[in-house]
Amino acid sequence: MNRRQFIQMGSFLSVTAATLGLSACGGGGGGGNSGASDGAFGQGVASADPKPDSIILWTRCAPLSGAPDSVTLALDVSTTADFANLVVSQPLTALAAWDYTVRNKVTNLKPSTTYYYRFRSGGATSPVGRTKTAPAAGTPVSQLKFAFITCQDWSVNHWAAFDELVNQDLDFIVHLGDYIYETVGAGFQSSGGETRHTTLRLPEGKPAAKGGFYASSVNDYRYLYRSYRSDSRLQALHARFPFVHIWDDHEFSDDCWQDRENYIPGEDSTTQGPRRRSANQAWYEYIPADIDMLDVKNPSFQNLKIYRSLAFGNLASLVMTDERLYRADHIIPESAVPGGASEIGSRYFVPTASLSQVEGLKMASATAGGLDPLSNVSILGNAQRQWWKDQMSASTATWKLWGNEVSLLRMGFDGTRAVAALLAQGLVAGVQSGLGIDLTAQMATLTGALYQDLAAANKSGAQPVVTYTNTIAALGAVPTYGGALAAAFPGQLQPDLDASLPPSLFLGKFVINADQWDGYNAERKDLMAHLKKNAIGNVVALTGDLHSIFAGNVCDDYDAASPTPVMVDLVTAGISSNSLFSYFKSVVDSSQAFAKAKPLIYTTNNDGSINNKFNTTLSSFNGGWMKFVETDAQGYAVVTLTPARLTCEFHKMKPTVAGVAPALPASSVIATVTVNAGSPAISVQQ
Incomplete structure (x- = not known):
């Protein structure tokens, strides 16, 4: 075996063993390929998946002119920033077949060591990257500090978070997906972003049903990655810290499952294999990760396995799961929604009873067919679910971290109780203004009475028919004024109550988002049962996707x-994506069916400013496990981990001003969450 090992895998993926005492190759590529060209490094550099003895290094070396088959370049790795102490000086080749991207796995490195790296081609030299290997297996580690981020929409808000993060003292960054958004010019992307981010135009994009265009080919997805990676702030962050990546839905298609898209209700009945494979290839080219080679000869859309685990001494293990490529269809398909195919009732605002019933039927059908009962109601798929259990059981680290795309927290909503509370508020206000009687002291009693009446209402039609038996009794029992209130009810009070009633479908229990783990409840319970049965503690999920900040217990x-708390879920807001609050505000503003729920989402002050009521609404119906909620935010999270505790600071970004990102500091810490080792209990300081 040579002193300096080099194994080339299709030129794109290569492995180099570090060796002390090397001298740099002169000039550019140094590869001896006379048919290749020199290139430039317009997308910067990156490192990923730090292990005790290896790291993945990445760049894109675009040709200076034309479209040659390949570009020559060289990689230097050093223990010093001036590259005086080289451990790698290796010629490489960037192929047009991989859009001139390269990834090199450098092995034989020392644990807990900082390295510097650069790429050279002709007279061009890339920015210098800095990376750090993980502590050796089993080594006592006193502290780790890392950030976790997600959802960086080019077209919305700003990326000043990257300027802040690059100045942090971090060991690594976990990216939970939505690195790109596959749509450009869609309705949700119309609120405006930074003027420094130019308008994107997909080379082969297809029109989207709700406006804009979506990526449909490998050229489209490559264009998006090239564009996103052209931002100097994102480049600086990649050059500063190693990343650990996973994908979510927008790397392929919004709310996707396997190779299915969901732009139009019901269209996910059609496979989109070529599009899914294109998305896989572009992700593999542009996102460095220590995974097996993309199998381009495999005709399946499942031609790339990205779930994997890393370890950081004896302090933490990190399990990264893929929650899109293997997941089953949403439990209630859009085509099965009563009244016609719709995302409402399938993916969003789904009746809890219907969800449970259909899930049970699917599990029974799988069992009858000789399959694992979770086969058709799974996010992870059978193989990955068993792998997850094995990883959790085998880890001897103090903390078991889970890079988890979609939230594990129950986010339920009791429409009957919510409507009862709103009707009671309106009734008390109406009695005060119309009859001059103050019923504030009776608010709780009236709310309970209205809840009983709504629960007993006839909901067979589009609008509920309520008799108000309990409400009339509660009014009649009010001291001094009972008789007057009962007499006024039929002609004066009931008409206002009836006019305030929402459609019948609103009166029931729901989960607000069945695209996350609430929609796959049986598998969630199975995973929690594994942790509980085997006394596996100190498990914390690092979650993205939801465009909000949450902290709570997974039961x-x-x-x-x-419900018994088993683990913790920490959910960070998106770097720049529109917030969960803004989505629900748009629903109650635009949908007649949900218009009467507006007070549950927001109220408006006399000066036109908005009061966010959605935080309180979610907290009130999920108070046993939801410890912190902020639904209107962009931001990121920074975790400090020690053997004794995990501390997470949630940062919320300031908004853009006239298309310009705010000056630093561009965020504030709105909550600090602490979890002590040995218990899933959560404390929050605001």
Whole structure:
């Protein structure tokens, strides 16, 4: 075996063993390929998946002119920033077949060591990258500090978060997906972003049903990655810290499952294999990760396995799961929604009883067919689910971290109780203004009475028919004024109550988002049962996707009389994506069916400013496990981990001003969450 090992895999993926005492190759590529050209490094550099003895290094070396088959370049790695102490000086080749991207796995490195790296081609030299290997296996580690981020929409808000993060003292960054958004010019991207981000135009994009265009080919997806990676702030962050990446939905298609898209209700009945494979290839080219080679000869859309685990001494293990490529269809398909195919009732605002019933039927069908009962109601798929359990059982680290795309928290909503509270508020206000009687002291009693009446209402039609038996009794029992209130009810009070009633479909229990783990409850319970049965503690999920900030407990069974906390879920807001609050505000503003729920989402002050009521609404219906909620935010999270505790600071970004990102500091810490080792209990300081 040579002193300096080099194994080339299709030129794109290569492995180099570090060796002390090297001298730099002169000039550019040094590869001896006379048919290749020199190139430039317009997308910067990156490192990923730090292990005790290896790291993945990445760049794109675009040709200076034309479109040659290949470009020659060289990689230097050093223990010093001036590259005086080289451990790698290796010629490489960037191929047009991989859009001139290269990834090199450098092995034989020392644990817990900082390295510097650069790429050279002709007279061009890339920015210098800095990376750090993980501590050796089993080594005592006193502290780790890392950030976790997600959802960086080019067209919305700003990327000043990257300027802040690059100045942090971090060991690594976990990216939970939505690195790109596959749509450009869509309705949700119309609120405006930074003027420094030019308008994107997909080379082969297809028109989207709700406006704009979506990526449909490998050229489209490559264009998006090239564009996103052209931002100097993102480049600087990649050059500063190693990343650990996973994808979510927008790297392929919004709310996708396997190779299915969901732009139009019901269209996910059609496979999109070529498009999914294109998305896989572009992700593999532009996102460095220590994974097996993309199998371009495999005709399946499942031609790339990205779930994997890393370890950081004896302090932490990190499990990264893929929650899109293997997941089953949403439990209630859009085509099965009563009244016609719709995302409402399938992916969003789904009746809890219907969800549970259909999930049970699917599990029974799988069992009858000789399959694992979770086969058709799974996010992870059978193989990955078993792998996850094995990883959790085998880890001897103090903390078991889970890079998890979609939230594990129950986000339920009791429409009947919510409407009862709103009707009671309106009734008290109406009695005060119309009859001059103050019923503030009776608010709780009236809310309970209205809840009973709504629960007993006839909901067979589009609008509920309510008799108000309990409400009339509660009014009649008010001291001094009972008789007057009962007499006024039929002609004066009831018409206002009836006019305030929402459609019948609103009166029930729902989960607000069945695209996340709430929509795959049986598998969530199975995972929690594994942790609980095997006494596996200190498990914390690092979650993205939801465009909000949440902290809470994942319980063994949210539907039990007394759910038991098993682990913790920490959800960071998106770097720049529109918030969850803005989505629900648009729903109640634009949908007649949900218009009467507006007070549950927001109220408006006399000066036109908005009060966010959605935080309180979610907290009130999920108070047993939801410890912090901020639904209107962009931001990121920074975790400090020690053997004794995990501390997470949630940062919320300031908004753009006239298309310009705010000056630093561009964020504030709105909550600090602490989890002590040995218990899933959460404390929050605001």
